[in-house]
Amino acid sequence: MDARRPAERLEGALPDAASAPLPVSKPSRPAGSGRIDAARAPAPVLSSPPSQAAPAAGKPGGGCLVALGAAGADFDAVPPIETGSACGIEAAVILRRIGDTNLLPPATLSCDTALRLARFTGSAILPETRRLAGAGVRDMMIAASYDCRGRNRVPGARLSEHSFGRAVDIRGLGLSDGSEFAVTPRATADRSTHARLQRSLRQAACGPFTTVLGPGSDAHHDDHFHFDTKPRRNPYCR
16 A cells, blocks of 8 residues: 555645746655645745645545544555445545554555544543553554455455445454453453453444444454444444
8 A cells, every 4th residue: 555645736726827936846745644745836825834734635535634643643645545346445544553552554444434443542442441451552453444345255245344444343452561452252241351341442432433343243243343434324333
């Protein structure tokens, strides 16, 4: 997913060509840390730093990219993913880090889904892990993100939300104390720390995500959480 980013253009009318000052070239910034490549624009028009919302507005999902950076995400904004089939992502990002939490491996998602994951991490994953396990979250283990395939990898099945970058699978967390939390089938009566954490995160995800699946929902999801943002009237959580 190391495709080069497209050039951006500032929105708004430019001065008449006959009287406009010559444009001043600005160097591009490297990818990462939620930053977007600087645009080339006439100096009088460039009244705000290139990392603010105005230069991003011309990109697909520009407003989302700004919000994602504000949510503490370290990501690369990449060109739209087009496959020639129904799969693909218009506003695609490679999400590498949320605050102090690494995604292993980085997840390729739609910007909207990445933003929901970043906000959910801050509102639920981090505080609940701290409350129940007494530790921070160093790593988030990603089982799947963008993947053009049928549901549950069944040939000929309806396309999965992974095919549009609207789904992320999380198989566990690496905690700051060196321990690991793994998503796995647990008895309802299990009152262990990790069992309570698993139930808490699963319940909290229903709403921020429109589909929430995990151990017990079906055999395909016994070892991970599936969170997606499929457009629905009501969340589907099992």
